[in-house]
Amino acid sequence: MRLGRGRAEHDSARDEQGSTLLLTIFYCVLGLTLILVVVSATSLYLERKRLFTLADGAALAAAEAWSLDAVLVDGDRLSLELDSAEVRQAAGGYLADAVHDLHDVELVRAASDDSQSATVTMRAVWYAPIHTDLLPLSVPIEVTATARSVFH
Template identity: 70%
Template sequence: MRTDESGSTLLLTIFYGVLALALVLVVTSATSLYLERKRLFTLADGAALAAAESWRLEDVRLDGDALAFGLDEASVADAAAGYLADSAHSLHELELVHAGSGDGRSASVTLRAVWHAPISTDLVPVTVPIEVTADARSVFH
């Protein structure tokens, strides 16, 4: 019967250390991806709001008892692009995929960016494209 067990806990300690390090890296990367998506959505929401407010006073008309206006595709796209040009952000490869108004009263903006993992190497670069869509509507009361 062998009673010398020196070194058996060292292997177990190394295994749990590597497992803990891998868990920390995965949680860090998942959190970073979530925050990057939230930043992109916030930017898309602001662009959609700016685009929904891009109507001109000449376009307002009386429709029964309510005021109405129509957003055109060109003004929505220009307002969204202008908002993105003026905004400060740290998003990689930001792209305005679509900006338009399907019903003439609301604006829809779709943005795409690329997320880079916070800890990556040249051997294993980790990037994920993310895309969000935000809608906004301008309403008269």
């Protein structure tokens, strides 16, 4: 009687032997997928930050694109008026000189809406760190930065 029961337990253990391997494979795939998602999200965040830094520099350069003829004196107060054409030219000049490794960078808009501040909108494309021709993962990124020149 004892031999029969031992053999039944042995057969039962043999039936469950493959299920551990399947669970291990599943959890490895799940872990790798989670790592890939976190790396991609971090890469997208950093790419957006770099694009925003570039747009911020272009907006600052555009806000400083005024000449002394544009300065208005009102009593003891000085103010200036920015021209949208000069703002766009200064932002474009900054981007031509700037060194960056972003993909498909485009100056969407550079203007002065209130004649006091420069607003620059830029667009780029983010590509996932691991992408193939069969599964190209890309996301367009657009940022807007505003800068103002003031006299103190």
